[in-house]
Amino acid sequence: MADESTGDVVSVSRDGAVATVTLLRPALTTDLKTELRDALERVSTGDEIRAVVLTGTGRAFCVGQDLAEHADALRADPATAFTTIDEHYNPIVTTLATMPKPVVAAVNGTCVGAGLGLALACDLRIAADTAKFGTAFTRLGLTCDSGLSATLARAVGAARASELVLLGETFTAAEAAEWGIAGRVVPAAGLAAAAAELAARLAAGPTLAYAAAKRALAESWGAPLPDVLRREGEAQARLGLTADHRGAVEAFLAKSEPVFHGS
Incomplete structure (x- = not known):
């Protein structure tokens, strides 16, 4: 890998015309959201990078907002606890969805809440067969963010989206593929190679x-x-x-x- 840069919670590596952005922690703290926002903005510009992979580490792709940090924000001031949506979530999702190059989500593990929103903001999704998915928001007394109310309905249809959001039940990688969330499912051990191959194909395209x-x-x-x-x-x-x-x-x-x- 060339041109590798590692922050405290996000790493960016480049192999040819493919950039891989890796979340080094499962939950979205302010530090992680800030590093992710800035990393995606960097790889979205310029002609040298022609495809991007977004992935996680270990057993999680992304489990959504760090709830301990969120609880602290609520205790401090509930009126400002959600400023992170405008400061972090919305810019991250917008950059993923609108950058002028394809983005592949390599879902290596648990992908719930805003993590599912991030995956759905990508153009293509490839999942490990061990990955688990879920919306999670209503279980916390919240509605959707990270664009999920639009992207989930587009992926699975309005009726199933309502069921997934209102009931908040987790579902498997096989179900994600069957319902249109994941384009393909591969053995967990082969996910990184499969995602790299797909991204390289896109990077060589128009x-x-x-x-x-x-x-x-x-x-x-x-x-x-x-x-x-x-x-x-x-x-x-x-x-x-x-x-x-x-x-x-x-x-x-x-x-x-x-x-x-x-x-």
Whole structure:
């Protein structure tokens, strides 16, 4: 791995055009949220990194908010205990969802609450067969945050999303795949390699097209059809001017594999 940087609670490593952002603690403390927000902002910019992996360590991907820290905040001042949503959660989710390159969540273990929100903000999810999932919010007398109220319903449908949020029951990696939350499930021992292989494939792909596709999928949800068609046409016209598109067309005609440079 090249260009590795490790903070107290988040590490960032780079292998070629793939950056891997690893949560070194299971729960989201203020320090972890701050380091994660800043790390994602760094890897989201520039052309050198063309795909990102978000993962955890040990038995947890992310178990959501650190409740001991949250309890301290409630005791200090309940009116300001949730300022972290605007300061940390919303910027993290927005960066994951909107960065102009694909993001893969490699769910290595327990993924609940805001952790599930982070995973759903990524473009693709690959899970260890031992991973456990859950929404958890209503068990604490709270509603959703981290975009979960939108992303979960898009992934599993409104009816199942209501059941998962209101009942707060945990579910398995196999169920996550069956319901559309995880794209694939692999043996836990092979998760890192499978995620790296998937990210490398994306990093070698048409980065500008991926960015446009991410934007189209996000903007089309609930939008009027004429607006969807207009935005699709505008994006296609922009991509038609790229070297990646022209090269791919020529490669198709020559019956060869295209080589994408992200430009």
